[in-house]
Amino acid sequence: MKMAETDRNEDRGWNDPPLTAYTSAISTKPKNKLNQRIAFPPNSNASVTSSGDKIVQSKLPPVGLPSVKINVETKTDDVKLTEPHDIEVVNSRFQSILTRHEDKFNKKTCDEIIKRLQILEQTWRDGKLNDVVQQRIMQLSRGKS
Numbered sequence: 001m002k003m004a005e006t007d008r009n010e011d012r013g014w015n016d017p018p019l020t021a022y023t024s025a026i027s028t029k030p031k032n033k034l035n036q037r038i039a040f041p042p043n044s045n046a047s048v049t050s051s052g053d054k055i056v057q058s059k060l061p062p063v064g065l066p067s068v069k070i071n072v073e074t075k076t077d078d079v080k081l082t083e084p085h086d087i088e089v090v091n092s093r094f095q096s097i098l099t100r101h102e103d104k105f106n107k108k109t110c111d112e113i114i115k116r117l118q119i120l121e122q123t124w125r126d127g128k129l130n131d132v133v134q135q136r137i138m139q140l141s142r143g144k145s
Contacts (some may be wrong), residue, residue: 070086087124091117094143 010072094117102110120137123129 086134087121090124090138090141091121 098110098113098117105113124134124137
């Protein structure tokens, strides 16, 4: 038998699991079983009906919880839909801001801002921006946050 074990050890590859002895020579302690179920303790508040069934009175909150009033305020400015000419107003405001502060930027940065404003205008006209985004862009162009 000793010969068979050494033959197996020589043929082992790098990813073979280690050989284990399948004998019960090593005794292990019994592990604590933490997932055992325990019996529910009998309730002293239990009463017996005439038919013999036990009714357990629980101390749970009432089933019907009181209704909670939620005060939802909506702003009429955010709900208002934008009109097609609004992009022209927004674009003119951004262009005027750019011309006022043009001396603070180099030519490449100004060209990039103009390019992005054109992309914004095109996506607005194509309807790719939802109303909330359009309202926020309008607020930004007015200088409101």
